[in-house]
Amino acid sequence: MSGEHVTIPLPDGTRLAATLYLPERLPAPCLLEALPYRKDDVTLGYRAEYEALAGHGYAVCRVDLRGTGSSEGVARDEYPPEETGDLCAVIAWLAARDWCDGGVGMYGTSYSGFNALNVAAARPPALRAVCSIYASDDRYTDDVHYTGGVPRWLDLVDYPAYMAAMNALPPVPGVYGDGWREEWLRRLSATEPWLPRWLAEQEDGPYWRQGSLRPRLGRIEVPTMLVAGWADGYGNVVPRLTAALERGGVPYRVVAGPWSHADPAHALPGPGIDLLPEMLRWWGRWLRGDTAAVPARSAVVFLRSSTPPSPDRPLVGGTFHDLPAWPAPPHRAVPLDGPLTGPGPARVLPGEAGSRTAGAPPAEAESRWVALPSDPGIGVAVWNTCAGALPWGQPLDQRDDDARSVTVEWEVPAEGLAIVGNPRLRVPVRAPGGGALAVRLCDVAPDGASELVTRGLLRLPAGDRADAEVELDVVAHRVVAGHRLRLALATAEWPNAMTLPDTGPVHVGLGTGVLLLPVAEGPLGPEATGLVHTPPPEPPETDGVVWTVERDVLGGVTRCRTGYGSSAETDGGGSYADRYEGEVTLDHRTRRQTATADTLFAITWPDGPAVTARSRVEVVADGGDLTVTVTVTATEDSAELRTSRWSSRVRGLPRK
Structure with missing residues (x-):
């Protein structure tokens, strides 16, 4: 089934490029996905999904967002203010077509999952339901920009670099038609890279609230399906949004598995499922009125179990469970009174909330302060907290980083321990010069292997004493009997996050600290039925993939390199x-850090020239200040068409 290219007019006269996949029987409900990732070449490989949905009787519309792909305009930023209005206009246009029955659903993965939620909050009349896959509700806390108020570092060599290059590609000549080259020149002249603004906006505020659903969770009134993965970095939306939907009486469904930021059918780690039947049941209920398809509220949750860590695990242990709603078990308060560091006897986790000092005299509890290590390179084994295809793999064995951290550990009960939700650490801190508190929760096997369960980071205020609360990422994980639960504390999580300047010691008061664990008592729920399971994932392809960590012992520098790429045919031959190449470095003595990325896109068309867009991103953190340089070059038939360069300096992070 081939798609039909159409243009959709917006109120301001801008035209968006769209592709329609229409079923045989019309009129039909329409499903909309809107992305900045070029529907006709970069993500043309997704076409099989739209054809499958059309084969089941749905019209499907795929749209290039303003200023991207073959649409007119300028891509000024991700989720700009006009984007939601544009998509509301698109929904109205679709609902008015004679081939549409008047009902529209919106769905998508990552970026298009974000804007599906944002559009739902805008309440366009024809929108009946949404399905958001691997998306977030908060650009500042739960995206690729900041974590705990600290800039993400490893992400600098990926998304910001490839968007700078992708936005410099031209419209597709055969789709845009006459004037495509003039539109390309206008795009090259007017489009600026997004990264400098992201690094300049260091504090949460109005800029990050734009495009973030979190301040408006209660605005969604249409049925909402959320798909999340425990190896993906965007899962924290699930407990927040389901709680808001529960309060508003809005139907929802959650499908949460072990997956990374990839199709659940083949994402690492598995086990995988075919998501298409889940979406068909969802759309059947809310676009066709099939009330037997899915309940008004339900959840399918994969409870992961202890599995040896590996960067490319094909499978993890665990089971899928059917539940009437997203589980929200109460938090159990666990005192931080286990042994500090080392394999000595550990306390057994209490079965219910007890005193925070487990009977220790107040004076003894108050004196239990420890200094966190100042090692700026702790965290390499965490790697990138939003895994996907290699080299964005899964966390490594944490034991080396654990050995360089302050750790507290406990034996788990004989029946094991099921953690479902967001753990939180509450602990007093003394950080006269500010700094960061990096928290890792690990599942430690009898042989000493340390599997990362979840993590959190918080930029600390400067001061003699403050009470810190670190929320760790959402997870559903069972620590099996015979294993230990380990809490590891440090001041860095590099290269996932930038290491902050050395502003002096950071102390934590373990004696009055408490770990709040969302512990599911008893069975989580019956084993899930009705899922269409997929074969175990094949070993990932590693040809052309670079993932190295190097330590210059004499120079005191750690260097991480990444590389990967792909190629495909496009329509018409x-x-x-x-190709993406990245490198981040850390000087352990001076804490100077660099991030360098090179991205190349190359496209040929049978009815047009060969074009390329290349970007180079260079970011240096020195003394807390950031210097960012972005260079973008576009070529046509090997001749340079335009090179643009932007450079700016951002003052160091303000101390809260």
Whole structure:
């Protein structure tokens, strides 16, 4: 089934490029996905999904967002203010077509999952339901920009670099038609890279609230399906949004598995499922009125179990469970009174909330302060907290980083321990010069292997004493009997996050600290039925993939390198290829850090020229200040068409 190219007019006269996949029987409900990732070449490979949905009787519309792909305009930023209005206009246009029955659903993965939620909060009349896959409700706390108020570092060599290059590609000549080259020149002249603004906006506020659903969770009134993965970095939306939907009486469904930021059918780690039947049941209920398809509220949750860590695990232990709603077990308060560091006898986790000092005299509890290590390179084994295809793999064995951290550990009960939700650490801190508190919760096997369960980071205020609360990422994980639960504390999580300047010691008061664990008592729920399971994932392809960690012992520098790419044919005998190379470094003595990325897109068309767009991103953190330089070059038939360069300096992070 081939798609039909159409243009959709917006109220301001801008035209968006869209592709329609229409079923045989019309009129039909329509499903909309809107992305900045070029529907006709870069993400053309997703077409099989739209064809499958059309084969089940749904019209599908795929849209290039303003200023991207073959749409007119300028891509000024991710989730700009006009984007939601544009998509509300698109929904109205779709609902008015004679081939549409008047009902529209919106769905998508990552970026299009974000804007599906944002559009739902805008309440366009024809929107009946949404399905948001691997998306977030908060750009500042739960995206690729900041974590705990600290800039993400490893992400600098990926998303910001490839968006700078992708936005410099031209419209597709055969789709845009006459004037495509003039539109390309206008795009090259007017489009600026997004990264400098992201690094300049260091504090949460109005800029990050734009495009973030979190301040408006209660605005969603249409049925909402959320798909999340425990190896993906965007899962924290699930407990927040389901709680708001519960309060508002809005139907929802959650499908949460072990997956990374990839199709659940083949994402690492598995086990995987075919998501198409889940979506068909969802759309059947809310776009076709099939009340037997799915309950008004329900959840399918994979409870992961202890599994040896590996960067490319094909499978993890655990089971899927059917539940009437997203589980929200109460938090159990666990005192931080286990042994500090080392394999000595550990306390057994209490079965219910007890005193925070487990009977220790107040004076003894108050004196239990420890200094966190100042090692700026702790965290390499965490890697990137939003895994996907290699080299964005899964966390490594944490034991080396654990050995360089302050750790507290406990034996788990004989029946094991099921953690479902967001753990939180509450602990007093003394950080006269500010700094960061990095928290890792690990599952430690009898042989000493340390599997990362979840993590959290918080930029600390400067001061003699403050009470800190660190919320760790959402997870559903069972620590099996015979294993230990380990809490590891440090002041860095590099290269996932930037290491802050050395502003002096950071102390934590373990004696009055408490770990709040959302512990599911008893069975989580019956084992899930009705899922369409997929074969175990094949070993990931590693040809052309670079993932190295190097330590210059004499120079005191750690260097991490990444590299990957792909190629494919496009419609009509054209071709598409991309390549991404990145490097981050950390000088352990001076804490100077660098991030360098090179991205290349190359496209040929049978009825047009060969074009390329190349970006180079260079970021240096020195003394807390950031210097960012972005260079973008576009070529046509090997001749340079335009090179643009932007450079700016951002003052160091303000101390809260």
